[in-house]
Amino acid sequence: MMKYVPVYALLLIVFYTTCKGQPKTNLPIDLIKSQPKEAITSSGPAQITRTIRQDRKGNIWMAAFDGVFRYDGTSFTNMTRNVSSARFFSALEDRKGNLWFGSIGSGVYYYDGKSFRNFTTRDGLLNNEIVCIYEDKIGNIWFGANGGVSRYDGKSFRNFLLKEDSMADDRTGKTFPDFTRPPHEVNSIIEDKTGRFWFGTRDNAYTYDGNTFTVLTHQGQPFINVRTIIEDRKGTIWLGGTNGLWRYDGRTFTNLTQHFVGYIYEDKKGNLWTSSETNWGWALSRFDATTLSNKTPTVTELNPREGRMIFGILEDDKGNIWFGADGVYRYDGKTVTDFKK
Template structure:
């Protein structure tokens, strides 16, 4: 038990700079090809700390590190890009792509746009009227996680917006001075609504017109003092929303007085409750509708609609400290870790990913 609590407290220590890397927002096919870049340098391996994994429309992979920039792999060559190449920061928190094939690199210091040739930094426009919009091709970021700021990119401008404040002091016992609205997770549901998970203020859903707030104590500060936060928002095959924990899921009920219902997610055994971490920091719904969730040092969890299964992930010497999970276009799962690079799903489980190089062919 002490082992798992130690790991969750370490996760909380890095949480102010961490963003779940599971925001895989689908967009329309690319309209034009981009040129091959000549910047960056060829390297032979990935950094041990990989916090983001992404596959672009061409099939290339991008791996974002926690301090050595971003890595680009086209199946033949591995290249590394850093601040020397135009990145605003070497700490990567998220990677997305727009309908034109431009790649966007999210960092604690802002957002870079890569057009296939060079990196540029998006200038933030503070919306004085705080007008929220929700368009199909918008990209969303939380950047450095300041206060209750989120950022919407409409293809032209990057707008800074503010989540609506709630009476969290009376509802959750949280003071505003604690920056409770700091955003961790951003995900879209099947209906196109955008969800924001926070450190202490629960979760918000924006449908393009109004907000739904889920302010439950299990999503805020726990009785033992832990602050897991809502780092990842998942939707299961029944349309229920999972907010970074295995205990509860939320049924959204339009036209109801409360608008949602909290229900038990899964039946947890005494062993799991006693020895495992009940909160996950990254998750996805795969092509078959299964939920996959990662915990920091607690392995990978799979929920198939009936059973919750745990798969321990280690390299023979130590448990992997899992940061993110990602599914590529072939349905293969990838794991980004904080201590041993990237792991790729195989028929036998997960194995460490070692990029191949032209010189080795």
Template structure:
């Protein structure tokens, strides 16, 4: 049994959960509240869970993200390196001061499967790494104070990586705003908070990045609400939180953004 077959066996119970609980939503009966839906519950077998812990080789109990590559391997962004799971065992990649092509920093808080099969990794102190699973090498994108085209910060947000269809990597940081990296030319454009410019980001402390079906970017912050960015014009619109106004965001911290089938953001 190869790695892909083993992973399918591992994931099968999770798919069963979706089969049991993912039945089409049924509209509520007449007279019910308009926002009420009913779920059809189907009887089934108990679902068995298998824990991957330190005994199995997981380097840290903190797993910040999971991605699956085209070969079927699962990749875990952890507090102590990048781990690959083949359905049988775990292999971990860590920072090695004697190897310039090793992981930049062991605390990997964000992971994204790129369009061309590479992994993008966000770290808390080493910037962004591009990892090629075939050659098993890391290419670093870091902040360099003497370079105007480097990342604005080495501290990457947990939901701070997004690659769009135009070949642009968007990188959100914890302390220095948003980076737009043209993957073809390497050019970097910065979007930061400017207290004198109402059309700038509302904060440099970012939580999340999301692109909707119309390719508009939504940037959630840790302390100043939500930002809407038009990637063509670069124009930013702010959506802030004011407790006394019920028509604003209920909280200034926006952990994530999601677009439903109707095209509404949540």
């Protein structure tokens, strides 16, 4: 059994869950003029918010079902209202300061601070349903899609397809049909300190050494429906999904919780935050950094009283914890602010 410290009571939050060709090296430039000044609003997203990121300038970016929102500390701007009506799932700021947004059905939108550029299957992207985005150590951008992964080197896409119980490099330019989600989404991608890649999918989880994909297993059983994989500052790998929260120290897998875990996030102090199911609903939980190597780490559950599913988690540069649900929320250590109002 896990050790719990006293529970913090949060404000009431009601979550409405609604819930061809060959790859080309000379990609067509599909620029879309953005008009963010016309979409300034006093409130944030009002629908499911899947990913929250903070850029190097301090702006908070939210990928939501009703658009991509930017919060500058004072007001929100729906950056894609005049660009796309797609539902957005994922967001990334790359090392050059450019932003990437993954949508469901409309591919990827690249934003250089002035205009948007749209990448889809016609440019070589595996699929137009993009669930997660990751930048590796050498600057390649990886897109976790329905049906596999696309890697973009700045010129062209290289695709890796999920095939039954395996993942494999595909050089044929084959694309995966849109709007068949789930069950083949790639939910999470990381590159660890050794250069090995980890992929969490709704099917199996995989590692990739640059040549071979290997199904991730524990005692002969594969990890199924892994939603999040992270590597913490000590090099420990954490996995969350259908089988709960798992810790991998380089030798051994250890199960810490058995309830479904959707997201995992490490804050600046080394604490882990998760969004997970409980016996009564959903919780935003904080695992104390000093106890993470214990068999029973100390956990504080932040309990939305009628909360349903919680999505992406972020700690901003002021130490506030942001999380997504039916909109975006900010927790300052005492209270929760709902930005729909």
